[in-house]
Amino acid sequence: MKDFHCRDAGVSCDFVATGNSKQEILAQVARHAQQAHNMSVVTGPLMLPKVEGLIHDESSEAHRRSTSGFSP
Numbered sequence: 001m002k003d004f005h006c007r008d009a010g011v012s013c014d015f016v017a018t019g020n021s022k023q024e025i026l027a028q029v030a031r032h033a034q035q036a037h038n039m040s041v042v043t044g045p046l047m048l049p050k051v052e053g054l055i056h057d058e059s060s061e062a063h064r065r066s067t068s069g070f071s072p
Contacts, residue, residue, distance in 0.1 A: 001058045005066040008054045
């Protein structure tokens with residue numbers, strides 16, 4: 001399982017998207033970004049790579065940092 005934490009993108013938001021693939025998570029993130037933050041992840045040339053880079057396996061160190069509130 002993979003996940004994305006909105007706060008990892010620098011937004012003060014507790015939204016978390018989970019799924020088995022990046023595409024599944026990106027669909028959730030795009031919907032959330034539009035509805036909650038009035039942002040477009042899909043058309044933002046700088047946003048999409050950033051969001052993709054913040055999707056990680058739930059067993060990874062990046063996931064542990066996200067859930068602990070730690071930012072490097």
